[in-house]
Amino acid sequence: QKEVEQNSGPLSVPEGAIASLNCTYSDRGSQSFFWYRQYSGKSPELIMSIYSNGDKEDGRFTAQLNKASQYVSLLIRDSQPSDSATYLCAVNQGGKLIFGQGTELSVKP
């Protein structure tokens, strides 16, 4: 079992729709969780962090964390073509970030 798992996609949504990205992790002791966006050929860019169970909203982005289920998700409302990228889930384990393989999101105009 991989430490952090994501569906690789691609996930295709129409412009204006809600994109839902999911991630599961194996280490129950993990306390901090992150979503990074990565455009093709570029480095990862931090977009959300979450530390407590529940929802955290920042603009069009909402991160959701359920530690009991070892599950973290990212919702993108009113998706735009500029949101097309790979979204990486990362979990802090022992001071280092462990990444999933990323989910490719394509937002169609």
Add this chain to the structure above:
Amino acid sequence: DTGVSQNPRHKITKRGQNVTFRCDPISEHNRLYWYRQTLGQGPEFLTYFQNEAQLEKSRLLSDRFSAERPKGSFSTLEIQRTEQGDSAMYLCASTPEPGPEAFFGQGTRLTVV
């Protein structure tokens, strides 16, 4: 520019040659990380430093890889006797204390021919 800076941005080398990459973290960030990323995969942890101390090195990391952070500021990653399988994007990230949020540099893309 106060972000994480990596040099060079691109490196093409012949198999068997040694290469060295440099990372300048965000000022006053105590932790510095090295990751490697291949196409279609997430970044893979290589090693990290707390100030000048190397705290952890991935078990998957070959002995051909070595990293230093001599004065707790910039860091270098050296790959000796490069192989084609070393071709990847090498990413550096830094973190302030105590927050775990990591900020990445632009990366160095290595191509071994």
